[in-house]
Amino acid sequence: MRIAVSGSIATDHLTVFPGRFADQLVPSQLHHVSLSFLVDDLEVRRGGVAANIAFGLGGLGLAPLLIGAVGTDFGPYEVVLKEQGVDTSGVLVSGERQTARFMCTTDQDANQIAAFYAGAMAEARDIDLTTLIGNAAPDARPDLVLIAPNDPEAMLRHTRQCRELGIPFAADPSQQLARLDGTQVRDLVDGARWLFTNEYEAALLLERTGWTRDDVLDRVGTWITTLGSHGARAECADGTTLRVPAVPDVPVVDPTGVGDAFRAGFLAATARGLALKAAVRLGCSVAAEVIRTVGSQSYDAAADRLLANLTAAYGTDAAEEIAPYLAVVTREGGDSS
Ligand SMILES: Nc1ncnc2c1ncn2[C@@H]1O[C@H](COP(=O)(O)OP(=O)(O)OP(=O)(O)O)[C@@H](O)[C@H]1O
Ligand SMILES: [Mg+2]
Secondary structure: OOEEEEOOOEEEEEEEOOOOHHHHOOHHHHHHOOOOOOOEEEEEEEEOHHHHHHHHHHHOOOOOEEEEEEOHHHHHHHHHHHHOOOEEEEEEEOOOOOOEEEEEEEOOOOOEEEEEEOHHHHHHHHOOHHHHOOOOOHHHOOOEEEEOOOOHHHHHHHHHHHHHHOOOEEEOOHHHHHHOOHHHHHHHHOOOOEEEEEHHHHHHHHHHHOOOHHHHHHHOOEEEEEOHHHOEEEEEOOOOEEEEOOOOOOOOOOOOOHHHHHHHHHHHHHHOOOOHHHHHHHHHHHHHHHHOOOOOOOOOOOHHHHHHHHHHHHOHHHHHHHHHHHHHHHHHOOOOO
8 A cells, every 4th residue: 555645844953052042132122133142063853744754654664655845955855765765756846945944943941942944845835646646557656645734735735636536635734723724624624534633733623623523523534633641542433432542651852753653653554454443553652762762753663662662552462463564564674565
């Protein structure tokens, strides 16, 4: 089963100011601030929701198609994604703008001054799935397209094009929910095979759409809501709700990208034919690996680590049920499903 992931591709540029911002601000001169901080430790981290999820799927042995817009600075990032097994042929390279970039400086008191440059992401709306996917050979067509946070026009366009092409899609509006109106959110969600939110976004989605929980469940296949350290819940139209606890006792080093890793684990499991409960468990297991590491693409999705998490959280039988599916990945290093 081939999965395509449409969404943001970005880098985080993080610096540390070894002083206090407050000491540099002169209250009487705030009307013409002109400050420059000499910073230490520039760290560039790979990120962007679609790139994170594609990275995770690649690490689990699938060969996901990444769809998004970047700048000509994407070269070194692309190398890493390709090494991970990600197909980057769906990435549009802008001739004018650089890849989306989050720039943040943190001071000694953990105060932050940040800016997000959307850059080339705005051009994701120019990517035409009808051309990219519709004209592909039948065996190269994705069986599922995940629509992750991105330029809102791109999210809406790609969702509509999935409907027109008859390709199942998953809706993952996440942080973009805040800037979408009710009509747009309804358009992104209606008819999704899977809907992903965290707990806050689940409430925001109901508020934005004006739908009840049942209205949502009438319109999507299954609604998966991640609950942070409480794990995740899956709600189905037939009224069943499944609750899966998180992996216990995970040292929280850096939670960035944890939701994306969950989606990668979940989707890899469903792509390989695992049932819902096992898929949610694998999602939690992959998410636990991200929390232990700094950044959202520095973790190791090796089968033995994932199995250790599964055993700790759900017992030996649960781990043994999933093990053969992970073994396929480890043995062949590719998507054999
Ligand atoms: N403290 C924790 N310990 C173990 N697992 C966790 C913890 N926090 C999160 N997880 C795992 O990660 C999954 C996703 O977490 P969460 O609901 O916080 O996502 P999120 O809010 O979308 O995060 P983000 O958008 O920052 O990536 C959870 O379902 C759970 O499996
Ligand atoms: Mg999230």
